[in-house]
Amino acid sequence: MKGNTKYIIGAVLVLIGIGFILTSSLQNNLVFFITPSEFSREQDKYANRTIRLGGVVEPGSVKFNRDTLDLTFKISDGTTILPVTHRGTPPDLFREGMGVTVQGRLENGGFKGEELLVRHSEEYKAPKPGEKIDYRRIIDSIKDTQ
Amino acid sequence: MNSKPSQAAWLTPVLGYSSVIVIAVALIFTFTAQPDVLQGYLTRILPIHVGASWLAYLSFGLTAVFGLTYLITRNPHWDRLSLSSTEIGVVFIVLSLFSGALWGRPAWGAYWQWGDARLTTTALMLLVYVGMLMVRGMIEDGGRRARVSAVIGIVASVGVPINYMSVYWWNTLHQTPSLSIAERRSALQNDGILIGFLVALLGFTLLYLYLLRLRGQLALQQTRLEERELDLELKGAIAND
Numbered sequence: 001m002k003g004n005t006k007y008i009i010g011a012v013l014v015l016i017g018i019g020f021i022l023t024s025s026l027q028n029n030l031v032f033f034i035t036p037s038e039f040s041r042e043q044d045k046y047a048n049r050t051i052r053l054g055g056v057v058e059p060g061s062v063k064f065n066r067d068t069l070d071l072t073f074k075i076s077d078g079t080t081i082l083p084v085t086h087r088g089t090p091p092d093l094f095r096e097g098m099g100v101t102v103q104g105r106l107e108n109g110g111f112k113g114e115e116l117l118v119r120h121s122e123e124y125k126a127p128k129p130g131e132k133i134d135y136r137r138i139i140d141s142i143k144d145t146q
Numbered sequence: 147m148n149s150k151p152s153q154a155a156w157l158t159p160v161l162g163y164s165s166v167i168v169i170a171v172a173l174i175f176t177f178t179a180q181p182d183v184l185q186g187y188l189t190r191i192l193p194i195h196v197g198a199s200w201l202a203y204l205s206f207g208l209t210a211v212f213g214l215t216y217l218i219t220r221n222p223h224w225d226r227l228s229l230s231s232t233e234i235g236v237v238f239i240v241l242s243l244f245s246g247a248l249w250g251r252p253a254w255g256a257y258w259q260w261g262d263a264r265l266t267t268t269a270l271m272l273l274v275y276v277g278m279l280m281v282r283g284m285i286e287d288g289g290r291r292a293r294v295s296a297v298i299g300i301v302a303s304v305g306v307p308i309n310y311m312s313v314y315w316w317n318t319l320h321q322t323p324s325l326s327i328a329e330r331r332s333a334l335q336n337d338g339i340l341i342g343f344l345v346a347l348l349g350f351t352l353l354y355l356y357l358l359r360l361r362g363q364l365a366l367q368q369t370r371l372e373e374r375e376l377d378l379e380l381k382g383a384i385a386n387d
Binding site: 006007008010011014015017018022032033034046048050054080091092093094101115116117118119120121122123124125126127 | 250256260261277280281335
């Protein structure tokens with residue numbers, strides 16, 4: 001039947017999609033990232049594996065070279081601090097004290113990041129009275145840097 | 147076949163116009179709010195993203211309720227509402243994914259991340275409900291179609307709480323809710339954003355009621371049309387004998 005063929009093809013596509021999601025992402029127990037403490041506790045388990053670390057950019061640790069795009073910073077979860085190196089322009093909201101996730105692996109004692117994402121909180125705040133709004137930064141933040 | 151006695155016809159356009167006005171008011175509050183200290187004007191997408199996500203939850207939750215009511219009463223009215231609610235949910239879960247991607251690119255640095263539990267379960271829900279609509283299309287017998295989709299709708303609704311709780315249960319890139327009645331907590335410390343957020347929830351709810359009535363009425367007319375065609379075929383068959 002013509003009408004049914006359409007739906008059967010659709011149903012197969014949907015099942016392939018569901019199967020893809022289940023196998024590709026839910027395998028990792030839906031954990032998007034691990035903390036630096038979890039990482040250093042089980043170094044052997046995570047050695048030579050691509051993992052994603054999640055934590056806060058340690059204030060005062062960010063160094064970015066605009067010419068080579070070499071970024072170094074320290075990622076912290078309050079107890080463990082790990083140095084991270086990354087090459088590339090960080091996302092606009094990347095700054096000290098912000099939550100970030102960085103995917104990469106341990107190399108020569110340091111964590112080499114390949115993909116850097118900013119994790120913002122659910123808090124939205126208006127500037128306090130008298131607090132200057134950094135319009136330059138806001139304008140930059142809505143421009144796609146790519 | 148029975149159908150509910152037709153309700154006040156004036157209510158549908160009133161719901162439609164008021165939803166547009168209320169959502170417009172929400173956007174005015176949001177767009178005139180002070181830019182966020184961290185995200186600047188990115189928060190302007192908040193009422194649309196949250197409104198669409200809320201509507202998807204509401205639609206899929208009520209799909210299950212309507213389906214259950216159908217199984218108890220066996221009145222096709224509830225099956226038509228269940229179908230309408232599913233379709234609305236699919237539209238708004240797509241809008242939620244789309245607006246989230248547009249927000250994610252500048253805020254997180256990525257449109258999409260497969261590893262995130264909130265994002266992944268949302269995509270999964272979309273596929274499940276699209277699949278449900280396909281199952282509906284494959285079954286010709288009205289009674290069987292209604293029973294099967296009621297059961298699917300009830301089972302699939304487990305996705306709503308899982309999706310909502312995903313940001314608490316797993317480490318996710320997506321943040322936790324800004325407003326939580328259960329935790330008595332509001333992280334919206336910006337009056338324009340807070341008012342815009344709340345007004346948008348009301349506006350999107352009105353939009354849901356409008357679309358539900360509109361789609362329900364359309365479904366009723368479709369049923370009547372099918373019945374009439376069946377009648378004519380029967381009469382034709384009898385005349386030919």
